Amino acid sequence: MSFTTQDLWREFRSSHMGMAGIIILGTLILISCVTVLAIPLETFQGWSNPNNWLYYPKAAVPGWTNLFLPEAIPEHMILDDSVTYTDSAGGITLHSDIFTINYKYDDFPGGFIYEYTAEYTGAPLLTMSVLRPDDTLLNILSMPLPPSDSETTHTEKIFSTDLAIYKNLLLHSNEFDHTIDGLSAESIIFSDSTIHEPLDGRYVFTVNLYGSQGDAIQDSILVIDGKAFGIMGTDELRRDLVVGLLWGTPLALFIGLVVAIGSVTAGLIYGVYAGYKGKLTDESLMRFNDVIYALPALPFLIILAVTISNSIFVMIGFLMIFGWVGIAKVSRSMALQIKTRGYVEAAQMMGQSNTAIIFRHIIPQLLPYAFASIAISVPAAITTEAGLSFLGLGDPSFPTWGHILYDANTYGAAARGMWWWIVPPGMMIALTGLAFVFIGNALDAIVNPRLRR
Amino acid sequence: MGLKKYVATRVATLFGVLMVTLLLTVALVGSNMDVILKQGVAVQVRHEVAEIPGLADSFESVEAFEKYVQDTIDRRITELGLHEPWYSPQRIGLSMYKILLLDFGHATFLTSDSGSSNVGDIIAEKLPKTVLLFTTATIIISIIGILMGALSGSKVGSVLDRITSSFAVISSSFPVWWVGMLLIILFAFTWQIFPARATPPIPADDPGYIGALLYHMALPLITIVLIGFGAWAYLVRNFMVGILQDDFIFAKKTMGIPKKHIVYRHALKNAAPPIVTILALSLSGSLGGAIITEAVFDWPGMGRLYFEAITVLDMPVIIGATYVLTAFFLASIFVADILYGYFDPRVRTGP
Numbered sequence: 001m002s003f004t005t006q007d008l009w010r011e012f013r014s015s016h017m018g019m020a021g022i023i024i025l026g027t028l029i030l031i032s033c034v035t036v037l038a039i040p041l042e043t044f045q046g047w048s049n050p051n052n053w054l055y056y057p058k059a060a061v062p063g064w065t066n067l068f069l070p071e072a073i074p075e076h077m078i079l080d081d082s083v084t085y086t087d088s089a090g091g092i093t094l095h096s097d098i099f100t101i102n103y104k105y106d107d108f109p110g111g112f113i114y115e116y117t118a119e120y121t122g123a124p125l126l127t128m129s130v131l132r133p134d135d136t137l138l139n140i141l142s143m144p145l146p147p148s149d150s151e152t153t154h155t156e157k158i159f160s161t162d163l164a165i166y167k168n169l170l171l172h173s174n175e176f177d178h179t180i181d182g183l184s185a186e187s188i189i190f191s192d193s194t195i196h197e198p199l200d201g202r203y204v205f206t207v208n209l210y211g212s213q214g215d216a217i218q219d220s221i222l223v224i225d226g227k228a229f230g231i232m233g234t235d236e237l238r239r240d241l242v243v244g245l246l247w248g249t250p251l252a253l254f255i256g257l258v259v260a261i262g263s264v265t266a267g268l269i270y271g272v273y274a275g276y277k278g279k280l281t282d283e284s285l286m287r288f289n290d291v292i293y294a295l296p297a298l299p300f301l302i303i304l305a306v307t308i309s310n311s312i313f314v315m316i317g318f319l320m321i322f323g324w325v326g327i328a329k330v331s332r333s334m335a336l337q338i339k340t341r342g343y344v345e346a347a348q349m350m351g352q353s354n355t356a357i358i359f360r361h362i363i364p365q366l367l368p369y370a371f372a373s374i375a376i377s378v379p380a381a382i383t384t385e386a387g388l389s390f391l392g393l394g395d396p397s398f399p400t401w402g403h404i405l406y407d408a409n410t411y412g413a414a415a416r417g418m419w420w421w422i423v424p425p426g427m428m429i430a431l432t433g434l435a436f437v438f439i440g441n442a443l444d445a446i447v448n449p450r451l452r453r
Numbered sequence: 454m455g456l457k458k459y460v461a462t463r464v465a466t467l468f469g470v471l472m473v474t475l476l477l478t479v480a481l482v483g484s485n486m487d488v489i490l491k492q493g494v495a496v497q498v499r500h501e502v503a504e505i506p507g508l509a510d511s512f513e514s515v516e517a518f519e520k521y522v523q524d525t526i527d528r529r530i531t532e533l534g535l536h537e538p539w540y541s542p543q544r545i546g547l548s549m550y551k552i553l554l555l556d557f558g559h560a561t562f563l564t565s566d567s568g569s570s571n572v573g574d575i576i577a578e579k580l581p582k583t584v585l586l587f588t589t590a591t592i593i594i595s596i597i598g599i600l601m602g603a604l605s606g607s608k609v610g611s612v613l614d615r616i617t618s619s620f621a622v623i624s625s626s627f628p629v630w631w632v633g634m635l636l637i638i639l640f641a642f643t644w645q646i647f648p649a650r651a652t653p654p655i656p657a658d659d660p661g662y663i664g665a666l667l668y669h670m671a672l673p674l675i676t677i678v679l680i681g682f683g684a685w686a687y688l689v690r691n692f693m694v695g696i697l698q699d700d701f702i703f704a705k706k707t708m709g710i711p712k713k714h715i716v717y718r719h720a721l722k723n724a725a726p727p728i729v730t731i732l733a734l735s736l737s738g739s740l741g742g743a744i745i746t747e748a749v750f751d752w753p754g755m756g757r758l759y760f761e762a763i764t765v766l767d768m769p770v771i772i773g774a775t776y777v778l779t780a781f782f783l784a785s786i787f788v789a790d791i792l793y794g795y796f797d798p799r800v801r802t803g804p
Binding site: 287290291294295296298299300302303304306307308379383386387390391392405408409413414415416417419422423425426429430433434437438441 | 466467469470473474477478481482484485622623625626627628630631632634635637638641642643649650744745748749759760763764766771774775778779782783786
């Protein structure tokens with residue numbers, strides 16, 4: 001029954017399950033550290049702000065799925081690394097932004113968006129053209145910018161659905177063997193000239209600005225809309241799921257650990273105090289404990305979240321309210337045994353205060369059991385929080401795994417087969433739970449006398 | 454004597470818990486509910502006043518008309534008893550008394566499928582659906598769990614035993630509702646064997662309704678069983694391992710009784726008390742359904758009713774459903790306590 005923390009660790013190291021749990025937990029902590037340090041905080045705060053995700057594709061599968069598919073799905077490309085040239089002749093300055101892409105997919109892209117900010121005076125001309133792998137040059141667009149007498153900046157998004165682009169492309173219809181009437185701009189640009197199929201190879205998009213001295217294009221971004229993106233894909237709201245999954249890790253660990261440590265500490269002190277004082281104090285404290293124990297937790301958590309607040313910190317408090325009861329019961333019965341021991345009675349005779357005896361002599365004896373309880377309580381806290389978030393009662397400003405799954409359920413991801421939106425968050429929840437279940441079971445096997453052989 | 458006193462304390466405690474639960478629910482939902490109800494009265498009165506032709510013109514000024522409307526609203530609020538705050542003893546006392554007599558009143562927003570707004574009717578309509586799904590699932594889980602647990606408990610260290618144990622540990626850390634979503638992807642999207650939504654699209658009085666309901670029930674049932682039986686098997690296995698080490702089992706073995714006979718007749722019989730206790734606990738616990746699982750599959754049971762009521766703050770339904778859920782929950786604790794006390798000789802004989 002008596003363990004020091006060193007004994008506990010020595011025995012724990014020989015448990016395969018416990019060590020497996022430690023390894024998983026270590027990985028999760030590493031992910032959390034990398035996330036907090038490497039990913040800018042703005043992505044976390046802007047998770048629910050659709051404006052932050054404008055350039056991202058809608059409901060795109062993870063990019064690596066192309067490795068397993070017979071037909072390559074076009075990947076989403078966000079190009080902001082254009083090569084810039086400036087040239088000046090005869091009083092006209094030419095500013096060129098050149099994007100080069102290597103297209104190697106078996107389907108047409110979903111469209112493209114070009115966004116730019118131009119600084120100019122007068123009325124410069126903006127043209128956009130593409131040099132295709134078969135060396136044909138297609139003029140996509142040619143348009144004057146709004147005239148201005150003074151120095152001005154102009155920001156605009158050009159969409160592939162723009163009618164002017166379609167009309168310009170129709171002028172090239174003699175370069176295609178098949179008819180291009182009624183096709184969308186992107187499926188003309190990326191089409192083979194002999195047959196209407198995607199043409200693979202190097203495409204060079206050139207944006208030219210013909211203006212006066214000092215005119216320039218800033219923040220030039222070309223987005224080729226694809227159906228595959230990143231490591232984890234995107235959801236219906238164009239959010240990069242890898243960001244949500246990564247930020248979910250420190251959040252889940254934080255919620256799980258704070259709830260577990262808080263409720264185990266509270267339960268431990270409550271139970272030990274009841275057991276140590278005994279008599280009427282014990283009786284009344286345990287009756288109160290019975291009442292909380294018999295309250296239906298989930299319905300109450302839902303009512304509390306709806307009526308009081310769904311802030312994540314308040315939720316942590318609510319989860320603690322229901323978490324400490326079981327621990328209080330067990331630590332009371334352990335305190336009942338320990339208080340009859342000689343050294344406790346000796347301390348009482350020496351006139352030590354009750355608080356001192358509880359904290360110096362009884363609680364240290366229960367610490368190994370407390371560690372095991374903390375580990376065992378974490379998964380329940382994480383799954384309960386995830387469940388509440390899944391019902392839409394979570395804190396909407398935090399990208400928790402439960403909240404990602406709530407969004408997935410709202411948009412019917414399961415019935416639409418969007419596995420990449422559902423499998424990873426659940427796997428993360430399960431994996432985190434599993435790490436603590438492993439650690440908890442291993443600790444329990446050491447400290448629980450009934451499980452010792 | 455010991456058992457009687459034990460039962461009496463438990464009944465008193467659990468009844469106290471039921472009252473505390475109701476009081477807490479009324480307190481938490483009450484203040485929000487009053488605001489909603491008062492707004493509802495105001496809207497209704499203004500609507501009624503606008504319906505009476507020529508009424509607005511019969512007043513001399515706009516102020517006088519406004520005063521008339523306000524007076525009507527105040528009178529209506531007093532008639533409904535809303536002028537007193539929700540925490541006044543009369544209102545809480547009255548509502549608690551009514552609830553105890555199972556009179557839950559009328560729902561504010563929700564109705565049953567047949568159109569009744571009586572909370573009792575709504576609950577009576579949803580409860581059988583929950584029983585159908587969750588009680589069936591619990592029975593299947595316990596049968597599979599007991600058989601697998603007994604089998605792996607009799608062969609400790611075998612492949613089956615290891616699979617059962619690790620399956621129990623792993624399945625316990627998966628959220629049931631997430632597994633439900635995965636199965637919807639597999640069986641409703643990829644292979645299209647079962648429907649994704651568990652509510653049949655045909656009306657309840659159609660002759661094919663029962664069949665459609667059972668067909669729609671398949672996916673949630675599979676989910677609950679898949680996640681549930683591992684823990685059962687593990688539990689039964691651990692009981693069996695303990696019992697199979699007892700002396701009387703060695704005695705039977707030396708008498709030459711076949712191993713199968715020992716495991717399924719004698720050992721299982723001795724493991725029965727705790728198993729029966731847990732079975733009682735989970736059977737009565739299953740009546741409350743599972744709020745999140747029903748939400749995933751859109752199963753029209755108690756859990757979904759409860760969630761819908763909370764999202765629109767339909768006070769009478771919340772209180773009625775909380776009462777019924779808590780009553781079942783407490784009944785299951787009580788049955789488990791009693792069975793435990795009955796099987797545990799220390800409690801049965803008493804001092």
